[in-house]
Amino acid sequence: MRNVNLNILKFVELINNFCLSLSNIGLGDSYQLSDVSF
Incomplete structure (x- = not known):
C-alpha cells in the first residue's frame, strides 16, 4: 500500500x-489576446 500511495502522490504532483x-500558458495567451483585441 505504501508503494501505491507514493505513486498516487507522484501522480497528483505531476497533475x-x-x-x-x-494556467501560466493560458494567462500569457489571454494577455496577448487582450492586447490584440483592445
Missing part, C-alpha cells in the same frame, strides 16, 4: 505541475 503550467 498539479501540469495544471500550473497550463
